[in-house]
Amino acid sequence: MAKPASHPPLAERLRPKNLGEVIGQQHLLGEGLPLRIAFESGEPHSCILWGPPGVGKTTIARLMASSFDAHFITISAVLGGVKDIREAVEQATIWQGQGGRRTIVFVDEVHRFNKSQQDAFLPHVESGLFTFIGATTENPSFEVNSALLSRAVVYVLQPLTEDDLKQIIARVLSERALPAIETIAVEAVDRLVAYADGDARRLLNTLESLSVAARAEKITGVTDAWLLKVLGERLRRYDKGGEKFYDTISALHKSVRGSDPNAALYWFMRMLDGGAEPRYMARRLIRMASEDIGLADPRALRLALDAAEVYERLGSPEGELALAQCVVYLAVAPKSNAVYQAFNEAKAFIKKDGTRPVPLHLRNAPTKLMKELDYGKNYRYAHDEDGGFAAGENYFPEGMVDPGFYRPVNRGLEIKIADKLNELKAKNHQKN
Structure with missing residues (x-):
């Protein structure tokens, strides 16, 4: 019996084959911008592609492999493990020994790998055996090991815009990628774009579902009314007056x-x-x-x-x-953004202020030499002071005025915190 011909999904059939076909991510792929420069350099480098689903992470990784004429190995962190990493290393080693052709190892949903699994890539990235590309929907600062993160450039991908998604629909129609559908009404396009919510894969999968229904009902034009009838509840959930x-x-x-x-x-x-x-x-x-x-x-x-x-x-x-x-x-709950404001003010202050030395009395003195250099000298241990508070003590660098970042509001527990701070401030004034 003949094997049935494979029919890849629409999202795979429309996957861009070169940078010119990529829709969206022009803040990275435009002329003179980071990823475009990386492609044009001819030298692949390890990177993390961070962005929501359906914005082109896998596509960009595949185009890198094509652009650099590199072998492309895909590992799913959802389904794979250390065994898959070992197999990738073995393949890359074989290819390296057969003419030195480059290898790119693409790890989808890399944040799903634990620390030891992520660590398994490090020696091979450092040795240059392969170029590592990770894709993640989660913030890599929290989900990717610092050691691996330090060896990779992080590129932030954005959700596709409404215009991007409309371009994809136009391409589907112009290329007759779904023969059952010849036209889509403007209102239906707007509704599909709102439903896709920046996700090209969701849009293309929805169009493919519509194509099946259109073929069954022998219609070639998608109207807004027919779209609502076919997808009903799925679209209603995203049809909230156009809000994103x-x-x-x-x-x-x-x-x-x-x-x-x-x-x-x-x-x-x-x-x-x-x-x-x-x-x-x-x-x-x-x-x-x-x-x-x-x-x-x-x-x-x-x-x-x-x-x-x-x-x-x-x-x-x-x-x-x-x-x-x-x-x-x-x-x-009672509201206060006092800590949030203090955090931002302190962050801004540190950026513009110089690096002031730590006063000697606040320095740690674990060695004899440090003690001889007066590290920690005259430090007052607050627990030994009256009320557990060393009144009049200064904890800022010499010559620095207290910037007063934290200003409690007159709500909730911060009322008591403000009272406490005022009491301590009064004791400091008395001491000074």
Whole structure:
């Protein structure tokens, strides 16, 4: 029996074969910009491609291999492990010994590999056996080992714009990539673009589903009404008057900041209904607890962390209740951005200020020589002072005036914190 001909999905058939066909990511691939320069240099380098799903990470990696005439090995960190890494090393070693042709090892979802698995790449990246390219949807600063990260350039890919996605639809139609569909009404295009939400793969998979339905119903033109009839619930979730994903998360954040639990819960449920990843929602809630509540109610941060852990244990839908509980708590909690502002002010101050030496009395003195050099001399151990406070002591570099970064607000626990700081300030004045 003859083997049936393979029919790759639309996303694979339309995958760009050269840089000129790539839609989007022009902040990296435009003339004179970082990735374009890397391609034109002829010298591959290890890198991390960080961005949301469906924005071209795999495509760029494949084009690098093609551009540099390199063997291309793909490893899925979701399905693979150390065995796959060993096999990649063996293949790269063989190819290197058969004429020195380069090898690129592409690791999809590299953040799914643990530390030891990521470490397995290091010696081979350093020796030049292969060029490492990792793709991740998560912040590599947190999910990729620092040793591996230091050996790779991080390129940040952005969600595709509405114009980018419309170009993809136009290309599908012009190339007759889906023969069953000849036209798509303007309103239907807008709805498809909104549903795709910056993800080219989601758009192409949706178009392929439409093609199957169009062939079955013997229609060639996609209207908005037919689109809604075919995809119904899937599109309804993203048909919210044209709002984008980040507009909705902004509405949630501002409702929490504005202490409106009902509005916050409304936007939270809108996001879940729209298919938002609950883990992403949990991360945003942790940020809100730190940024907008802070020390006015330190329990908020702990509750947000607990809610995230509950979700990890229970998953959906049970774990979503814990996240909803967190949303309501954050909304009704007293608000303070005093620590957030202090953090930003201190960060800006350090960037423009010189590197001031640490005063001798604050330096550590673990050796005899350091003690002879007066390290730690005249330091006052606060626990031995009256009330556990060394009144009048200075903890800033010599000659530096206290910049007063942290200014507690008159809400929640920060009322008591402000009282405490004022009391200590008065003791300092008395001592001085």
